[in-house]
Amino acid sequence: MKKKVTIEEAKKAGGKKYREMVQKVQKEYKSLPEEKKHQIHVYYGYGKGKTTAAMGLVMRILGVGKSAAIVQFDKGYDRVLEHYGERNLIRKLQEIGYPVELYATGCERMNEDGTFRFKNADEDFAEAKRALEISRERIINGKLDLLVLDEIIAATTYHLIEEKDVFDIIDLYNNNRRFELVMTGHKLFPGLEEKVGLITEMRKVKHYFDEGIQGREGIEY
Numbered sequence: 001m002k003k004k005v006t007i008e009e010a011k012k013a014g015g016k017k018y019r020e021m022v023q024k025v026q027k028e029y030k031s032l033p034e035e036k037k038h039q040i041h042v043y044y045g046y047g048k049g050k051t052t053a054a055m056g057l058v059m060r061i062l063g064v065g066k067s068a069a070i071v072q073f074d075k076g077y078d079r080v081l082e083h084y085g086e087r088n089l090i091r092k093l094q095e096i097g098y099p100v101e102l103y104a105t106g107c108e109r110m111n112e113d114g115t116f117r118f119k120n121a122d123e124d125f126a127e128a129k130r131a132l133e134i135s136r137e138r139i140i141n142g143k144l145d146l147l148v149l150d151e152i153i154a155a156t157t158y159h160l161i162e163e164k165d166v167f168d169i170i171d172l173y174n175n176n177r178r179f180e181l182v183m184t185g186h187k188l189f190p191g192l193e194e195k196v197g198l199i200t201e202m203r204k205v206k207h208y209f210d211e212g213i214q215g216r217e218g219i220e221y
Contacts, residue, residue: 035177039197040170043184044153047202048220050184054148055086057182058100066145067099069138073131073151074124074160076106083110083221101138105131120160128160132169139172144179153185153192163189170195 005013029037041057043050058068075084082088090102105127109117135149149169155161166183173181183196193199215221 038177038180040173040195041180041182041198041200042153042188042192042196043182043200043202044186044188045202045204046186047204048207049202051086051150053200053202054150054182054184057180058090058146058148061146061180062093062098062100067143068146068148069101069103069142069144070148070150071103071131071135071138071152072105073128073149073155074106074109074158075104075151076108076127077104078108081108081110085218085221101142101144103131103134103138105134120158124160128155131155132161132165135169136172139169139176142179146180146182148182148184150184152183153187153189155185156189157186163191167191167195 043053054070058070061068070090072084077083077087084104087102087104090100093100094102107121107123107127111117131152135147135152138144138147152161152166152169156163156166166189188199209215
């Protein structure tokens with residue numbers, strides 16, 4: 001019969017070397033300059049979950065009393081049709097006083113027949129430029145604990161902005177490194193990995209889209 005272990009006994013388990021290692025890491029972290037404690041995250045890939053992960057981090061940081069801002073690239077809102085359910089929640093959180101900012105940029109991509117408009121128009125480029133301007137302004141002036149640049153990397157894939165624009169944003173952030181930065185998109189490009197602290201790939205192993213299951217309200221949008 002397996003011996004019963006109390007919580008107090010369990011706390012003492014793990015070994016002396018492990019405890020010393022953890023305490024050493026904790027002490028070294030506390031001694032870091034404040035700007036070194038803030039990191040750049042990249043959530044990328046062709047699997048589901050990039051924006052979902054970023055929005056989850058927004059909820060977490062709000063939950064501990066801190067502030068967040070979200071700049072969305074190429075996710076337009078015409079004030080009539082709302083394609084992204086999380087924005088409804090964010091607006092309600094704003095109404096009741098949570099410190100969260102939302103900047104949705106981009107033009108409507110859905111055609112009247114339910115198909116998606118892939119070709120870029122002049123207005124799409126203008127909106128991408130506006131998103132970059134907002135991002136720069138919040139990096140310089142924002143009183144934030146977290147900034148999410150949703151689909152900024154995807155905007156390079158679809159040629160709305162240049163890879164250099166993303167590197168310029170990172171350089172600006174490094175000169176104003178006082179909050180956490182999250183960027184999302186589909187694929188990495190050369191030089192990006194070396195400039196960030198965390199990369200998580202959302203890789204499609206299996207997707208019900210391939211079986212004819214369409215995007216569903218509250219799940220995909």
